[in-house]
Amino acid sequence: MSSWKDNQEIEIFREYLRIPSVQPDVDYAPTVEFLKKQAVNLGLPIDVYHPGSVDKPVVVITWLGEQPELPSIMLNSHMDVVPVYADKWTHPPFAAEIDDEGRIYARGAQDMKCVGMQYLAAIRTLRKNGATLKRTLHVTFMPDEEISSPMGMQAFVKSEEFKKLNIGFCFDEGIATEEETFSAFYAERSLWHVHFIITGTAGHGSLLHQNTVGEKLNLMLNKLMEFRQSEIVRLKTNPFFKLGDVTTINLTVIKGGVQSNVVPPVIEAVFDMRLALDVDHDAFDRQLKSWCNEAGGGIEIVYETKEPKLEGTKIDASNPYWTAFEGVLKELSLKIQPLVFPAGTDCCYVRAAGISAIGFSPMNNTPVLLHDHDEFLQADVYLKGIEIYTKIIKAVANV
Structure with missing residues (x-):
C-alpha cells in the first residue's frame, strides 16, 4: 500500500x-x-x-x-x-x-x-x-x-x-474490459431521442371510446418492442456482434393524463434509440411514421436529438494514426478488439468535424x-x- x-x-x-x-x-x-x-x-x-x-x-x-x-x-x-x-x-x-x-x-x-x-x-x-x-x-x-x-x-x-x-x-x-483484451472504439451509433405526441378521443373513463391515446400508445409500444426483440435476437445469435453492432430502443418517459377517471386527449412517450451503423436513417424514419399511421394517425414525431449517420474512423493501413497505435499494442503484445461504442462520447462531434478519432x-x-x-x-x-x-x-x- x-x-x-x-x-x-x-x-x-x-x-x-x-x-x-x-x-x-x-x-x-x-x-x-x-x-x-x-x-x-x-x-x-x-x-x-x-x-x-x-x-x-x-x-x-x-x-x-x-x-x-x-x-x-x-x-x-x-x-x-x-x-x-x-x-x-x-x-x-x-x-x-x-x-x-x-x-x-x-x-x-x-x-x-x-x-x-x-x-x-x-x-x-x-x-x-x-x-x-x-x-x-x-x-x-x-x-x-x-x-x-x-x-x-x-x-x-x-x-x-x-x-x-x-x-x-x-x-x-473508451471503457474498461473485464478480460485481458483491450477495446478500441472507432465509431459510435447515432443517438435519436424521439418524442411521440399522441392525440386521441378524450372522455369519461367508464366508456369505450374509439381511437384513444391508450390504444395508439399500445400499438406503438408493440411495434417498437417487437423491433427491439428482433435486435436482441440478432445480438444473441451472431457470435461476432457486440452491443454497438445492433440498434437499441428503450422507453424512457411517459407523460400525460389529468386524473384516474378521465381519458386524456394527449399523451407523450419518449424513446431512447441508438441506431447501428448499418441502419438506413431515412428508411428508419419512414418506418416510424408508418407505425404512427397504422396506430390510427394523430401522432406527431418530435426529435429532441437526431444525430446524423457518421462514418467510423478508418482502422486499416489507410489511416497512419491507427497503424501507429496498433503497432505499439502489437509491440507490447497487447490484444485489442476494435468496436463500435455502445453509448456516446465527445468523439462523435470530433468525427462530425471530419477528424479521425479513437476511444481508448x-x-x-x-x-x-x-x-x-x-x-x-x-x-x-x-x-x-x-x-x-x-x-x-x-x-x-x-x-
Whole structure:
C-alpha cells in the first residue's frame, strides 16, 4: 500500500478525483486551477476557452512539436462526472481512498479522470526522457460531456480556437474490459431521442371510446418492442456482434393524463434509440411514421436529438494514426478488439468535424463500473496505462 501512496502519479490522480466536478451545476473553477498547476509542473502553456458559456471552460495544455505545421494530435478527456448516491458507496465517492489491494475508489476513477491524468503522466515521462515529437500535442479537458456537451465539445469544434489547433487525430475515452483484451472504439451509433405526441378521443373513463391515446400508445409500444426483440435476437445469435453492432430502443418517459377517471386527449412517450451503423436513417424514419399511421394517425414525431449517420474512423493501413497505435499494442503484445461504442462520447462531434478519432481507456482485467456505485480503478492498472500511453503518444505524434 505504501508504494502506491508514495507514487507521484497516483497522488496526482487522487488529487484530481477529490475535486467534486459532479453534474448538475458543476463549478469548474477548482478543476481549472488544478490543471493550471499541472501545466506549470510540466512546463507547458495552458489556455482556457469559453466557446459556449463563460462558466463552461475548455482547457488546453499544449506541447509544441518539432514540425508544428503538421496536423496535431488531440488527447481529449472530460472534467465532469455523473451524480452519486453516496449511501450506496462503501467509500466516500470524492475521497479517492485506496484500499490494501490498491483499489482507488472515486467517482470518475474510470469515467474518465484516469485517462486525462494518464495523458499528462505520459507526457511527463516523455519530457523527462528528452523525447522529441514531430507533431504538436493538445491535451484537452472538456466540460459537460455527461450532458451531451452543448457548451463543451459541441461548441468547441465550431470555434475559431479549435480550428487553429489544426487537429489531425484525436484520442478520447473508451471503457474498461473485464478480460485481458483491450477495446478500441472507432465509431459510435447515432443517438435519436424521439418524442411521440399522441392525440386521441378524450372522455369519461367508464366508456369505450374509439381511437384513444391508450390504444395508439399500445400499438406503438408493440411495434417498437417487437423491433427491439428482433435486435436482441440478432445480438444473441451472431457470435461476432457486440452491443454497438445492433440498434437499441428503450422507453424512457411517459407523460400525460389529468386524473384516474378521465381519458386524456394527449399523451407523450419518449424513446431512447441508438441506431447501428448499418441502419438506413431515412428508411428508419419512414418506418416510424408508418407505425404512427397504422396506430390510427394523430401522432406527431418530435426529435429532441437526431444525430446524423457518421462514418467510423478508418482502422486499416489507410489511416497512419491507427497503424501507429496498433503497432505499439502489437509491440507490447497487447490484444485489442476494435468496436463500435455502445453509448456516446465527445468523439462523435470530433468525427462530425471530419477528424479521425479513437476511444481508448487502457483498463483491462477491470470490472466495468462507469456511472456505478463504488467506481474504482486498480492502482497497478492505472500505472500500466501510463506506460502504454507513453509509447502510444510518442508513436502517434511522430507519424
